[in-house]
Amino acid sequence: MDRDRRPRLAVWKFASCDGCQLSLLDCEDELLTLAGAVEIANFPEASSAVLEGPYDLSLVEGSITTAHDAERILKVRQQSRHLVTIGACATSGGIQALRNFADVNDFVAAVYASPHYISTLATSTPISAHVTVDYELHGCPINKEQLIELISAFLAGRKPAIAAHSVCIECKQRGTVCVMVQGQPCLGPVTHAGCGAICPAYRRGCYGCYGPMETPNMAALGREWRTLGASPRDIRRALQTFNAAAEPFRKESEAHAD
Numbered sequence: 001m002d003r004d005r006r007p008r009l010a011v012w013k014f015a016s017c018d019g020c021q022l023s024l025l026d027c028e029d030e031l032l033t034l035a036g037a038v039e040i041a042n043f044p045e046a047s048s049a050v051l052e053g054p055y056d057l058s059l060v061e062g063s064i065t066t067a068h069d070a071e072r073i074l075k076v077r078q079q080s081r082h083l084v085t086i087g088a089c090a091t092s093g094g095i096q097a098l099r100n101f102a103d104v105n106d107f108v109a110a111v112y113a114s115p116h117y118i119s120t121l122a123t124s125t126p127i128s129a130h131v132t133v134d135y136e137l138h139g140c141p142i143n144k145e146q147l148i149e150l151i152s153a154f155l156a157g158r159k160p161a162i163a164a165h166s167v168c169i170e171c172k173q174r175g176t177v178c179v180m181v182q183g184q185p186c187l188g189p190v191t192h193a194g195c196g197a198i199c200p201a202y203r204r205g206c207y208g209c210y211g212p213m214e215t216p217n218m219a220a221l222g223r224e225w226r227t228l229g230a231s232p233r234d235i236r237r238a239l240q241t242f243n244a245a246a247e248p249f250r251k252e253s254e255a256h257a258d
Contacts (some may be wrong), residue, residue, distance in 0.1 A: 001256040007038050007155055008053075008054070009034075009038040009040050009043075009055070009056065009058075009059070010043070010057070010058045010059070010079075010080070011042060011043040012060045012061065012062075012076050013045075013058075013062050014060065014089070014127070015064070015124065016062030016063070016064075016094065017089075018026065018044075018061070019087070019141035020089075020139070020141045022045060023086075024043075025046065025145060030060075030144075033074045038056075039051070041055055049211050053080070055080050055081065056081045056155075057080070057081065057084065057154050058079075058080035058082070058111045059085075059086050060073070060076065060083060060086065060090065061090055062089045062094070063089040063090060063093045063097065063124045063125060063126060064130055066120055070121070073127060074130070074131060075123065082135075083127075083134055084133070084150060085136050086134075087123075087137070087140060087141060087142050088140040088210075088211060088242040089126075090126060090136075091128070091136045091137070091246075092126050092211055094245075095140075095241065095244070097124040097245035098240060098244055099123060100124060100245055100250075101244070103122075104120060108120065124248045128157050134154075135150065135154075135160060137162070138192045138210045139194050139195070140196060140243075143196075146160075146194055149161060150162065155159055163193050164192070164213065166189055166191055166192065166193060166216075167195065167197050167210070170196055170197035171200050173197075174196070176200050179205055180228070182203070182226055185225045186206045187208040187221070187238060187239075189198060189205035189216075189221055190208075190213060190218055190221050191210055191211065193213070194208060194210045195210060205239065208239070208249065209236075211243035211244050212243065216248045217255070218249070219252070219255075221252075222235055222252055233254070233256075233258065235256045239252055240253050248251055
């Protein structure tokens with residue numbers, strides 16, 4: 001890379017709600033420092049201007065749901081030195097991956113007045129199903145502090161210092177009494193940390209927004225939920241949300257099919 005120029009940062013949107021891009025804008029003071037350290041070449045939520053590649057770091061939000069996007073992500077990968085996926089949609093297919101459990105044509109017919117105008121893939125898949133990904137940042141939406149750490153790490157040429165443990169550790173760190181001990185089903189033991197264990201702090205079970213941790217014991221959690229009175233339908237619905245297509249969540253949800 002030319003030492004006289006700033007690294008080029010690009011942010012790309014695919015099928016998503018834009019919430020992870022907004023997390024970057026929500027960095028406020030840190031964003032000003034970042035803007036001085038990099039050249040923002042593409043960022044749909046911040047500017048309509050698009051500079052031509054190559055890009056030193058591409059942040060990709062959203063899943064692949066159309067043939068057009070399946071082609072577009074290949075071009076993004078070709079132009080990117082490093083490609084990082086951000087958020088549940090990009091890392092596991094997102095809430096739109098619920099289509100993967102049924103016939104997408106039934107959904108299209110139920111939602112659109114003229115279904116024949118709709119062109120979409122039968123599934124919603126993560127970016128990693130189409131191109132090589134250098135790092136995945138989980139969350140729905142992502143944690144802005146983790147995002148700044150990730151960008152800083154890639155610009156410095158080091159590994160991001162982002163913990164891989166479960167939400168349970170975050171509960172311990174903030175002194176929250178385990179909600180499962182109190183009889184409340186919770187996905188915290190199998191969910192990647194990053195949210196700060198917000199829901200358990202209010203005596204509600206974790207919803208799994210950050211997707212599965214690195215080594216989740218899904219079967220053990222399913223058995224524990226059953227002892228707490230959860231039905232197979234309860235377990236299946238809890239796992240089929242933001243990260244429904246993430247492999248550990250998908251397999252365990254299907255194990256509790258009617």
